[in-house]
Structure formats: C-alpha cells, structure tokens
Amino acid sequence: MGIDVSSCIMDAGYNSGDNLDLFYDDNHKCRIGFITRIGSGDKNFKELISKELPGIEVKENFVKYEDRYLFIIKRRVMVGSSKDNPAWMYLGLDCSRMSDEWHKLLKRAGRDSLTTDEVYEAMQDDGVFGILSGEDYKCEEILPAYYQRQAAEQIFDFAKNYTKLLPLRTNTNATFNGHLLLSYVATCVVKMIQLRLKEANLFFGSRLACLRNQKCTIYENRIVTDEPQREANDTYRAFKLICPDSIPIINGSLSYTPPESGTIPKERKRRRKTDPSNDETNGKNTHRGRPKGSKNRKTLEREAALTAEGNKQKRGRGRPKGSKNKKTLERMAIESSNGKHMKRGPGRPKGSPNKKTREKEASSVKLNP
Numbered sequence: 001m002g003i004d005v006s007s008c009i010m011d012a013g014y015n016s017g018d019n020l021d022l023f024y025d026d027n028h029k030c031r032i033g034f035i036t037r038i039g040s041g042d043k044n045f046k047e048l049i050s051k052e053l054p055g056i057e058v059k060e061n062f063v064k065y066e067d068r069y070l071f072i073i074k075r076r077v078m079v080g081s082s083k084d085n086p087a088w089m090y091l092g093l094d095c096s097r098m099s100d101e102w103h104k105l106l107k108r109a110g111r112d113s114l115t116t117d118e119v120y121e122a123m124q125d126d127g128v129f130g131i132l133s134g135e136d137y138k139c140e141e142i143l144p145a146y147y148q149r150q151a152a153e154q155i156f157d158f159a160k161n162y163t164k165l166l167p168l169r170t171n172t173n174a175t176f177n178g179h180l181l182l183s184y185v186a187t188c189v190v191k192m193i194q195l196r197l198k199e200a201n202l203f204f205g206s207r208l209a210c211l212r213n214q215k216c217t218i219y220e221n222r223i224v225t226d227e228p229q230r231e232a233n234d235t236y237r238a239f240k241l242i243c244p245d246s247i248p249i250i251n252g253s254l255s256y257t258p259p260e261s262g263t264i265p266k267e268r269k270r271r272r273k274t275d276p277s278n279d280e281t282n283g284k285n286t287h288r289g290r291p292k293g294s295k296n297r298k299t300l301e302r303e304a305a306l307t308a309e310g311n312k313q314k315r316g317r318g319r320p321k322g323s324k325n326k327k328t329l330e331r332m333a334i335e336s337s338n339g340k341h342m343k344r345g346p347g348r349p350k351g352s353p354n355k356k357t358r359e360k361e362a363s364s365v366k367l368n369p
Contacts (some may be wrong), residue, residue, distance in 0.1 A: 098127025
C-alpha cells in the first residue's frame, strides 16, 4: 500500500512461511524487523524445547520483566517457505505462569483421575512460550519489544471504550478529521492518567469510579466541595492536585486561581458545610467542636454566677482554707452562749497543777496556819 514500514509486531495467526518471506529481501536480509509469537506446533519450537528446556534454569538465563521473573534463551533458526531466511527464536519459561498452570493441573488430575505419567508429561511444557524475531535482541530486551503490541492494543481499547472513537457519526471529512483528533488527544490524556496511577500503585478503574463520587453544593455566589474520601485524596496527591474548599462564582463563571506552590498539601480537617449567604459565618467554613481555648456552657454559667456574687475567682473543691465545718461552728455558738469565749483543748490548761499537787498544797496550809 506504499507505507514505509520499519518494524512489525505480527499476530501468531499470520506466522507462516509465505508471510515471513515478505519481511526479507532477495539477499535474505531482514528489511522489516518483525516479532511474532510461535505456535505450539511449530517444528523449530518443538526441537528447541527438546534440546534446551532441560538446562534452561540457570543463572545466566534468568531475567526480570516488570513484576515477572523468567528464564530465556535464544537460538538462530531458518524460517520462510524455503527455510532460507535467518531469524532468532527465543525460548522462555515464565516462573509465575508455570506455578499457576501446575496448580490447575494438579487440581484437574484429582478430578479426572490422571495417572502420574500423564501428570508428568503435562507438566513439561507448562509456562513455556516462544517468540520469533527477525532482528537480534538481547534476552532481557525481547519481552519489552514484543509487548509494544499490547500497549498499542490498549490505546485502541481506550479510544473505543473511554474516549468514544466509535461510532463515528460524522458526515463530512472536516468533522471526521476533527473527531479523530479530539479522540486521539483524549486517548493520550487517559493513557497519561493510567501511567501516573500505575507509578503510585493505584488502579485506574477504581480511582475513576471514586472520583465520580466527588460532589459539591452550588450556591448563588459559590460552589462548596464535599469532603473528599480517602481514596480520592490519594488520587489527588498522586497528581499533585488540590481539591479547593470552595470556588467563587463571579459574573456567572467560576473564578479559581490554583496555588503557586507545587508542594503536596496535607489532608484537610473535617469541616462543616456552611451556606456562604449566612452572615454569621461570612462564607467561611467552621470546624466541628468548640474553638481551641474556649469554655463549655456549664463553665460559662458558673463563672457568670460567681461574678454576680462579687467573687471573680473560681472556687476550688472543698471548704476555703482556714474555714470551719458545721459542727465546729455549732459548738462555738454553744460555748459563746455559756460565757466561754475560747474553746478548751484536751488535757489541763498549761501551768495548772494536777490533783495530787493541789491536795499537797491544801494539807501544808492546814499545818502552817
């Protein structure tokens, strides 16, 4: 069709000798770099499994791709209808995939009453895959190159399901071109959002669903946003965004100036939603509870009562220091009525003689008149 193609990631269904010949020139040199998955029935693939699979699990073949760990080796093979075009075949063993397939096989073995020989034979190629390439890639580079196709397919998936590429509903070339342009721009934005969320270990679908629940209350002169949920706050923080408490409405349009600071804000404290038209709050949000340092109603009422009595200081618990209790006051009143002005303590008054001393003094007076 006259399109200059430098590389091609081909579906496994098109991997045939005649199609592979199209990627080579007359000198059997690969003119279009291709990568394709190999079917399990491929002859070269079967030979490679029988020769290389038993010794593939060595440190030199161990590679990592994203969160997957694999053993990969590569060998040169001849492909095409006449088997005269050189290519590179990669044999891989996915550790995670092998573990999952063994788990399913062992459950099926008990259900279907498989023999030990049947189970052993089925385990030999679990987790094994093959990739064919017209260019020479390193073992750790082949999977990133192959999965470019998956990234391209995701772009089409986003364009069709998220940015409404289809149906077209256009009647002229101008509207058709404009529709494609807007769909492409929107697809790029969605893909950038997905990549940013992936960096923050957040899932794309659940975060979009959470942001759809972000509501607001619209007043005549202001929009007041609801308190964001924790999942929404985590999403805003991943994009270094700030959810404003409110947005003014001036002349029928929103008027909001983003903050200049690029720092990630702390989570806002929970607040009450207030009506901006209320003169008591002057359009400001008030936090729940009493302001810091304020007193509750009972304390205020007690202080008001003390002030009215002329006692401005708060009285502590119990009697004032130096005061007397009720029984003491009653006893003092009785003694006062009997002419006694002082309370007598226990024992004789200080300096008074005891009974024997008084009797001795009395007898000495009688003897010496």
